[in-house]
Amino acid sequence: MFLNQGDDRKPPVGLQTHVAFVLILFFHSGMQYTLPLVADTRLARVHGLLLARFGPVPECYRLDPVSQLVFAMLSGRTRDAVAMEVFAALARRMGAWERLVETAASELQGIIAAVTFAERKARQIPAALREIAARRGRLDLEFLARWPVEEGRVWLESLTGVGPKTSMAVLGLSTLHRRVLMVDTAHNRVACRLGLVPARADIARATRLLNRQLPAAWTANDTETHHFLMQGLGRSHCVYRQPLCPDCPLCRLCRSVPEGRA
Numbered sequence: 001m002f003l004n005q006g007d008d009r010k011p012p013v014g015l016q017t018h019v020a021f022v023l024i025l026f027f028h029s030g031m032q033y034t035l036p037l038v039a040d041t042r043l044a045r046v047h048g049l050l051l052a053r054f055g056p057v058p059e060c061y062r063l064d065p066v067s068q069l070v071f072a073m074l075s076g077r078t079r080d081a082v083a084m085e086v087f088a089a090l091a092r093r094m095g096a097w098e099r100l101v102e103t104a105a106s107e108l109q110g111i112i113a114a115v116t117f118a119e120r121k122a123r124q125i126p127a128a129l130r131e132i133a134a135r136r137g138r139l140d141l142e143f144l145a146r147w148p149v150e151e152g153r154v155w156l157e158s159l160t161g162v163g164p165k166t167s168m169a170v171l172g173l174s175t176l177h178r179r180v181l182m183v184d185t186a187h188n189r190v191a192c193r194l195g196l197v198p199a200r201a202d203i204a205r206a207t208r209l210l211n212r213q214l215p216a217a218w219t220a221n222d223t224e225t226h227h228f229l230m231q232g233l234g235r236s237h238c239v240y241r242q243p244l245c246p247d248c249p250l251c252r253l254c255r256s257v258p259e260g261r262a
Helices: 013-023 042-054 065-075 080-094 097-101 105-111 118-136 149-157 164-173 185-194 203-212 220-236
Strands: none
Touching: 042 220, 065 080, 065 097, 065 118, 065 164, 080 097, 080 105, 097 118, 105 118, 149 164, 164 203, 164 220, 185 203, 185 220
């Protein structure tokens, strides 16, 4: 659960929804990516420009890793506000995630009907939770705090319905708070246009390549902040159609700016 600690600077749109999470969630009070580092200062430069324009991301309280897994799976291709509302309703209804393990897909689909691909998610979420309980003897992901992050990523992505976005959210945004960089659609769009990753890189490839570029000095707080700054820029300025290039703080670094718009 995320909480604004009083920063009065206005963050990008994506950060506002991140902070708003605290208003509706009450169920819980709450990677390092072990790949070779690339000698590349571009991420640090991008990061500095975004911080100068938007300021730091507000500090936050976190969901436990199982709750983060459920939320991340619900939120795919769904607006933040809708996903948050559905998550809160599901948490109220279940009381504990162990009940969700036994919930029929047809019943769950009705509860989460407002999210995109509700039918598919109603099958995948309980299946993933059942797999965790079967492998670990209980519904708990705290053991991932002690695992190498790459092993944790692979383990998570072996669960039904879990891809790189969800695995990174669990490792980086939950109480595990590992040093990994999560990438979603908005973040990836910015990275592609900047030339940080190939123009047609999907989220899985972008996640792998961007995590290789992390400055060695970055902490888990830095990687989390960088994700929300990039995500926010992708939602407020670097939108899919008609991006607001002249007002973008990264305009002069961008390889995709049309001539005359820098």
